[in-house]
Amino acid sequence: MTASTITSTDQEFVRRAINNAVENVAGGNRPFAAILVGADGKIIAEDTDRTALSGDPLSHGEVNVLRTGLQKVGFEAVAASTLYVNGEPCAMCAGTILRSGVRRIIFGLQGSHVGPYLAGEPKLGERYASAAIFAVAGENISVTPGVLEDEAHRPFKAYVARTAGPR
Ligand SMILES: [Zn+2]
Numbered sequence: 001m002t003a004s005t006i007t008s009t010d011q012e013f014v015r016r017a018i019n020n021a022v023e024n025v026a027g028g029n030r031p032f033a034a035i036l037v038g039a040d041g042k043i044i045a046e047d048t049d050r051t052a053l054s055g056d057p058l059s060h061g062e063v064n065v066l067r068t069g070l071q072k073v074g075f076e077a078v079a080a081s082t083l084y085v086n087g088e089p090c091a092m093c094a095g096t097i098l099r100s101g102v103r104r105i106i107f108g109l110q111g112s113h114v115g116p117y118l119a120g121e122p123k124l125g126e127r128y129a130s131a132a133i134f135a136v137a138g139e140n141i142s143v144t145p146g147v148l149e150d151e152a153h154r155p156f157k158a159y160v161a162r163t164a165g166p167r
Contacts, residue, residue: 001131001134001135001137001138001139001141001142001143002139002141002142002143003142003143003144004104004106004142004144006106006144006147009041010082010084010106010147011147011148013035013037013082013084013106014084014086014106014107014108014147014148014152015148015151016035016046016084017033017034017035017046017061017084017085017086017108018033018086018108018148018151018152018154018155020033020035020046020048020086021033021048021049021061021086021087021154021155022154022155022158023048024048024049024155025155025158025159025162026158026162027053028052028053029048029049029050029051029052029053030049030051030052030159031049031086031087031117031155031156031158031159032048032049032060032061032085032086032087032155033046033047033048033049033061033085033086033155034046034047034048034060034061034062034064034065034083034084034085034086035065035083035084035085036065036066036068036069036078036081036082036083036084036102037081037082037083037084038073038077038080038081039077039080039081044065044068044069044072044073044077044078044081045064045065045066045068045069045072046065047061047064047065047068048061048064049061050064058092060089060090060092060093061085062083062085062089062093062096062097063092063093063096065083066078066083066096066097066100066102069081069100070100075100075101076101078100078101078102079100079101079102079103081102081104082102082104082105082106083097083102083104083105083106084106084107085105085106085107085108086107086108086109086152086155087107087108087109087110087111087114087152087155087156088107088109088110088111088114088130088145089105089107089130090130091129091130091132091133093130094130094133094134095133097134097141098133098134098136098137098141103137103140103141103142104141104142105134105141105142105143105144106143106144106147107143107144107145107146107147108146108147108148108149108151108152109146109149109152109153109156110145110146110149111129111130113149113153114156117156117157117159117160118156118159130143131143
């Protein structure tokens with residue numbers, strides 16, 4: 001597992017994912033969003049975590065964009081793309097990423113920082129351990145954590161503020 005050099009374009013896509021995650025929270029969903037960007041720099045798919053409203057626990061942003069991307073542009077184009085996420089992918093998504101062929105992943109808030117925001121929810125302590133899954137891919141995958149880390153707290157703070165109050 002290696003790390004990428006981060007460009008201003010990479011930062012903009014992470015920022016976009018952060019903003020999408022904030023909107024997702026405002027819409028009653030969980031604080032996660034993902035964007036799949038092709039080698040040409042154009043967005044192939046962007047989506048959010050829709051587990052809260054759909055009732056489908058597999059409906060994470062990463063899974064959603066990878067499924068859409070594979071259907072839309074096929075395996076080779078997806079393998080050449082970059083996946084941006086506002087927070088660290090969970091273990092399920094890390095496995096999905098490996099199966100999808102994507103080799104460049106860039107995300108905002110690291111799981112160790114995400115965990116406390118979701119501390120009231122069951123089993124979340126271990127759910128963000130994506131590093132062990134990504135390690136399976138060895139040097140074939142580039143995972144860069146902590147991009148725009150300060151901004152990346154926003155959706156989680158919004159989520160805590162929304163879920164802590166009266167429903
Ligand atoms: Zn996930």
